[in-house]
Amino acid sequence: MKESIEKPCTSLQLNGVTLNFAHKKALDNVSVSFVPGKIHALLGENGAGKSCLADILCGFRRPSSGTVVLDGKPVFFTSPAAALKSGVAVVRQHPVLLEKGRVWENVFLGYSEKRKRFFAFKQTVKAKLDSLCREWNVSLDPDLAIEDTTDAERFYIALFTALLHNPVFLLLDEPSALLNEEERCNFLVCLKRKVAEGLGIVYITHNVKEAAEFCNSVYVLRKGQLAAVLENSDFQLDEKVILEKMFDKPVRETDPSLESYSGTEQTAFEVSNLYTFSKKAKNLENFSFSACYGRITLVKINSRYALEDILTGMYNGKVKGSFYINGNEVFPYNTKNLRNLGVGIVSSKKYIRSSSPALTVKELMIPYFVKKYDTKFREADAFAQNLVDSEDIDISIEEPVSDLSGGMLQRLIFGREFSCRPKILILCEPLYGFDKNVCAIVEYNLRLLADSGVAVIILSTDSESCPETYDKVYDFLTLDGKK
Numbered sequence: 001m002k003e004s005i006e007k008p009c010t011s012l013q014l015n016g017v018t019l020n021f022a023h024k025k026a027l028d029n030v031s032v033s034f035v036p037g038k039i040h041a042l043l044g045e046n047g048a049g050k051s052c053l054a055d056i057l058c059g060f061r062r063p064s065s066g067t068v069v070l071d072g073k074p075v076f077f078t079s080p081a082a083a084l085k086s087g088v089a090v091v092r093q094h095p096v097l098l099e100k101g102r103v104w105e106n107v108f109l110g111y112s113e114k115r116k117r118f119f120a121f122k123q124t125v126k127a128k129l130d131s132l133c134r135e136w137n138v139s140l141d142p143d144l145a146i147e148d149t150t151d152a153e154r155f156y157i158a159l160f161t162a163l164l165h166n167p168v169f170l171l172l173d174e175p176s177a178l179l180n181e182e183e184r185c186n187f188l189v190c191l192k193r194k195v196a197e198g199l200g201i202v203y204i205t206h207n208v209k210e211a212a213e214f215c216n217s218v219y220v221l222r223k224g225q226l227a228a229v230l231e232n233s234d235f236q237l238d239e240k241v242i243l244e245k246m247f248d249k250p251v252r253e254t255d256p257s258l259e260s261y262s263g264t265e266q267t268a269f270e271v272s273n274l275y276t277f278s279k280k281a282k283n284l285e286n287f288s289f290s291a292c293y294g295r296i297t298l299v300k301i302n303s304r305y306a307l308e309d310i311l312t313g314m315y316n317g318k319v320k321g322s323f324y325i326n327g328n329e330v331f332p333y334n335t336k337n338l339r340n341l342g343v344g345i346v347s348s349k350k351y352i353r354s355s356s357p358a359l360t361v362k363e364l365m366i367p368y369f370v371k372k373y374d375t376k377f378r379e380a381d382a383f384a385q386n387l388v389d390s391e392d393i394d395i396s397i398e399e400p401v402s403d404l405s406g407g408m409l410q411r412l413i414f415g416r417e418f419s420c421r422p423k424i425l426i427l428c429e430p431l432y433g434f435d436k437n438v439c440a441i442v443e444y445n446l447r448l449l450a451d452s453g454v455a456v457i458i459l460s461t462d463s464e465s466c467p468e469t470y471d472k473v474y475d476f477l478t479l480d481g482k483k
Contacts, residue, residue, distance in 0.1 A: 010071055011035055012057065012088065012169050012200070017066030019052050019224075022399050026052040028224040029066070036168050036200035039191070041211035044221035045246055045435040046407025047393070050204050051093075053221070054171050057202065058090040059083035087168035091175065093406060093433070094351050095158035097146050103153075104129060104142035107161050132160045136190045148278070150303045151178040151348075151461075169200040174406075176210065177432055178303070178348075180461060180477075188214055206407075206435050208246075212237040220245040247437060267327065268293045268424050268455035274321035276306065284310075287321070289474045291424070296446060296456045298470040300477050303461040308428045311459065312345050313338050314353070325424065344422030346413055348429040354413045355401050361388065362397040365416050387415045406433040414442065424455045431467060443467050 012034045019027040027049045034040045044050050055061035056068065059077025067074040070086060077083040080090060097106050108125050126142045133140050138156055149157070155175065162170060176184045192214065195201055203215055211218050211232075218230040218237065228245040230237060267290050274287040282304040291297035301307050309315040313335035323330045325341050338345065347353040355364050365384040384397045391411045393404075401409065410433050417425065430446075431439045447469060450456050460466040 010168075011069075012202075013069040014053065014056065014063075015067050015069055015074075017053070017056060017063045017068075019049075019056065019061065020064040021403050022396050024394055025224050026403075027056075027063070030221070030224070030226050031066075032219055032226065032229075034169060034200055034202055037195060037198050038216040039195055039201040039203050039214060041215035041218040042202060042204045042221065043206070043208065043211055043218060043242060043246060044227075046411070046433070046438055047223075047405045048221040048246075049224045050221055051173065051405055054090065054173060054202065054204055057083070057169075058088055058171055060090075084165055084167065087166075088171070089162035089165055089167035089169070090171040091155070091158045091162050091173065093173040093177070094349075095154055097154060097157060099146050101146055102142065103140060103144050103146065103149070103157055106146060106157055107142075107164065128164060129160060132163065136160075137186050152183055152303060155179075167199070169202065171202045171204070173204045174206065174433065175203070176205070176207065178429070178461070180303075206433070208239045208242050208436070211242060212239050218242060222246060243436065246435070265292050265294070267291070268325065269457060270322075270324040270327075271311075272322045272324065274310070274319065276310070276315075277318040277320070278306070287476070291455045291457045291472075293423075293455045294450055294453050295471040296450050296458065296467075296469065298458045298460060298467065298473040300460050300466070300473065300475045302477055305476075308348060308459055311426055311457070312347060312428070338426075342423035344417040344420055344425040346410075346417055346425075346427045346430060348432060350406075350410055350413055355409060357400065357402040359401045360397065361395055361399055361401060361404070361412070364401055364412060365397070367416075387419060388412065391415050407435065407438060410434065411438065411442075414445075418445070418449065422454060424457065425449065426457045426459070428459045429461070430458060439467075443469055 014030055014032050017027055017030045018025060030049070030053065032053070042050050042053065052061065056063050059080045059082050062076070068077065069075070075086065077086070077088070083089075098109060101109070104122065104125050107129060108122065129140065129142050136156065136159075140153060140156055140160075144153075146154070146157075155178070159175075176187055179187060188210070191201065203211070205211060213235055216232055218228075218232055219226065220228040220230070220242065222245070230242065230245070270288075270290040272288050274284050276283045282302065284305055284307070287307075289297070289299060299307070306315055306317065310319060313333055323333045325343070330337055330341065335345070345354075351357070362380065362384040365387050366380045381397065388395065388397055391414075393408050393411065395403065395408070404412070414430075431442060434442060446456055446467070450471070458467060458470065
């Protein structure tokens with residue numbers, strides 16, 4: 001079952017790597033070195049160049065200058081598949097999977113081109129999956145349809161597919177971001193065990209605490225340059241030291257004393273007696289909550305429930321229950337009707353629902369331009385540029401969305417939705433992918449938005465994207481209905 005690597009590598013380096021985009025340098029003369037048997041954290045604020053560096057290491061992008069070096073020899077990976085043959089695998093923040101396939105089929109397609117004796121190989125893949133699930137202490141049904149999997153399950157599918165190639169280096173892009181606290185602890189314990197066996201990890205993250213407690217070394221990028229290399233042999237690195245290297249100005253903290261909306265409390269949005277009837281996912285039973293204008297309402301729920309799809313009008317399964325806006329039932333409850341009623345939506349699936357890599361930044365920013373803002377902004381270019389400038393993002397509006405970091409993309413989606421002046425705003429994992437400074441800014445802006453009378457609804461699965469400030473919380477993590 002093991003697929004051999006052409007030549008196992010004992011060191012992985014970037015020497016003087018620069019990556020140029022249309023009008024800026026995403027990476028500027030960066031040199032880093034990684035070895036097996038250690039966890040190397042790669043940190044930096046949004047847009048610092050972390051994902052670009054990972055793209056070059058795994059063969060997804062070609063550097064403008066500089067070299068990738070394996071065992072002291074310059075190499076050029078023409079694709080992730082070529083990198084994989086040399087022992088370098090990557091697990092993406094949002095792995096691309098065969099949506100109409102099943103778990104074992106995705107692993108089968110990603111694992112090997114040798115497909116002789118299909119049915120015998122199917123059983124081998126399932127057996128190997130079972131072994132990996134026991135090794136990583138997770139439950140994963142090999143026959144589960146991908147469209148019914150959670151974000152955590154999608155991550156493990158991609159991880160196991162990569163591990164089946166027996167890599168020497170594994171690049172992990174924000175691996176714990178959508179795991180809850182228990183899942184995160186389990187993952188890190190298992191990861192350290194694999195590292196002790198000799199696996200090398202490049203750990204791309206915004207979680208400074210994880211880097212300080214679990215990583216052997218910390219590489220800090222700032223504005224495309226290597227700002228610091230911090231050794232952490234005793235796992236007692238001060239988080240403040242990392243933050244000082246990440247930002248060229250003091251880190252903003254969320255202000256818990258921000259005053260709330262002082263107007264009359266009026267129910268804006270209500271879900272009443274919601275039931276779902278899925279045969280494969282966990283079902284909601286008698287699920288209810290409400291949100292008021294001028295308030296930030298936080299709804300915590302286990303990721304195994306399809307609440308995001310339901311609330312945003314994108315659920316295809318059978319649902320029983322009622323949805324109300326301003327006391328009037330919304331039927332049919334779909335995204336089009338929500339938009340017509342002044343509801344803004346920010347999905348956690350920003351790459352496939354809120355945007356597309358095929359779009360330019362301008363096309364991303366102007367879907368509501370003609371309908372909403374033609375009298376204020378005479379040209380779409382001016383409208384898009386105004387939004388990009390307001391978010392202080394250094395990118396041309398003619399560049400592709402694929403040139404944006406995950407955090408930059410999320411900020412532009414926020415700006416686009418805010419520009420529509422919604423009456424109700426539904427946010428799913430809104431802080432996911434943001435550095436500490438941007439989190440504070442977003443929470444501050446959400447409070448200002450609520451103070452202006454908007455009903456802000458935040459859906460979280462108890463991950464890093466859970467905000468610190470809110471007016472009302474529904475804790476349905478165990479579906480006990482606590483408020």
